[in-house]
């Protein structure tokens with residue numbers, strides 16, 4: 001018997017008779033579809049030591065300049081170039097080596113979704129977000145978020161995301177609770193997370 | 204061993220892995236109790252986490268409905284486990300992954316060792332995983348000449364301190380910041396001798412120490428918090444970013460996962476991603492959760508192996524009462540509220556699974572005869588049941604397993620230890636006696652004042668009278 005057949009046979013024998021119809025899972029918790037509260041998102045992000053900047057789209061480059069001016073950064077291939085000030089040296093991620101990505105100071109990306117209730121941004125590897133490693137190795141991550149990407153709760157985010165893409169859910173900078181169970185910021189991931197929340201389009 | 208009874212539910216084999224302690228709970232507990240520093244560290248840490256967790260759970264108006272859903276999903280999973288695993292296998296394979304099946308620790312260790320050897324690498328980076336600790340994977344790799352580097356801060360503290368883990372979530376919970384500093388100064392190569400015991404400085408030291416290893420190691424080994432049968436998606440929930448490093452940078456990723464971690468649908472994650480962080484670290488959301496489905500061209504590991512592990516889980520599933528222990532999402536909330544755990548520490552439980560969940564899971568994985576005293580390592584106060592985000596009725600399981608424990612002498616010995624644990628020997632013994640009497644008499648401890656009524660009702664009636672005991676406990 002192969003390992004596979006062995007494990008499956010054991011589990012079949014152990015599980016016993018299957019109940020005729022498995023009951024529908026009770027889902028009486030708050031479903032997707034509530035309105036997203038941008039102020040709540042800002043509050044939650046700030047609570048977990050992310051820095052939040054609220055501005056209009058044309059002002060993104062100024063924010064990036066204030067955070068990363070004079071530094072070397074990596075950007076995903078299709079990041080809008082108008083978000084980058086002249087003061088940064090930006091390298092597009094054309095299959096850069098790990099060492100090359102590790103050597104830069106920061107990264108600027110867009111996002112896929114953000115969850116207001118938990119202060120979470122989610123990246124899905126889209127062309128304006130890039131490979132997972134570019135938001136992991138640099139010490140400063142600036143993430144630009146459009147207001148319509150903000151959802152109320154976790155069920156909304158799960159409904160919007162495509163599980164077939166590599167997903168990274170980020171809630172604040174890298175942290176640990178391993179020393180006396182207190183949250184301490186700054187272990188292996190970026191130690192500085194800046195979220196640029198764009199004002200809703202005036203249209 | 205397993206080969207004798209092909210296809211029959213089997214327990215975890217002895218002689219490999221970390222499910223059995225070197226000595227019974229009562230003896231090990233005495234050592235924990237004799238260490239005042241340990242008790243102070245644990246008391247401080249669990250008090251902190253209980254407050255944090257309580258606050259963020261209080262923010263959710265639908266916490267009970269989420270627990271209800273989480274429990275129902277897990278119940279459903281266990282009735283359909285073989286089918287869901289086959290579905291998961293098909294989805295992972297379709298996305299470019301390779302699925303392996305391991306009946307026990309020996310097979311899992313062999314599979315992983317061969318996979319690593321095939322890459323030619325003699326070093327792997329690991330993200331904290333209960334399953335790989337359970338099977339003793341690091342020892343198996345070491346025997347094959349492969350170095351396993353634990354990258355989780357607490358695991359690193361344990362590894363450098365030549366210590367053993369004592370908590371599911373925070374394996375070094377028994378160490379305070381001053382002790383961690385001493386361990387780093389003593390055992391971390393290249394550490395700055397002026398290192399302080401400021402937690403951010405300690406975290407930064409770990410960051411520097413592991414950076415090069417992350418960037419140059421070609422194989423990683425992880426566990427998984429969830430695996431979605433419908434889509435083949437794996438999820439790892441973490442804080443530090445070491446998980447992301449392991450899941451993203453190497454060429455080959457090997458994930459070892461207990462079979463019970465599968466969930467039916469993508470949507471089910473909306474429940475567990477709300478339950479787990481609030482119950483475990485007391486955060487609205489943990490800093491990082493990574494999800495991946497097979498292999499993504501041009502992003503992350505280009506070879507992905509998933510090892511599905513039984514190692515006694517089929518034996519747990521075979522017990523219709525006991526199987527709810529397989530609902531566990533390893534949040535460790537039950538440890539953090541347990542008065543016995545807080546006093547004896549995690550090492551006393553002998554297994555990688557300490558605390559209340561360990562007391563019901565370890566004996567079932569190994570067979571009760573190999574962990575006979577663990578079902579007695581509890582006062583049946585019921586705090587663990589209230590805290591559990593997936594509503595595992597641990598007191599009910601403890602009573603059930605006590606009925607299955609092979610030798611009455613074990614009960615006597617363990618009860619004596621538990622009494623010692625509770626620092627109220629006379630009171631506790633009286634409660635136990637009363638409980639036994641009341642069981643015969645069917646009186647359920649009537650006539651006894653609190654707190655004794657708490658214990659006695661708890662023993663007789665699996666539905667625990669938690670409030671009485673905890674109110675009393677809080678006032679002590």
Ligand code: SF4
Nearest residue numbers: 531532534535537591
């Ligand atoms: S038994 Fe419940 S409370 Fe304990 S670790 Fe498992 S899920 Fe958490």
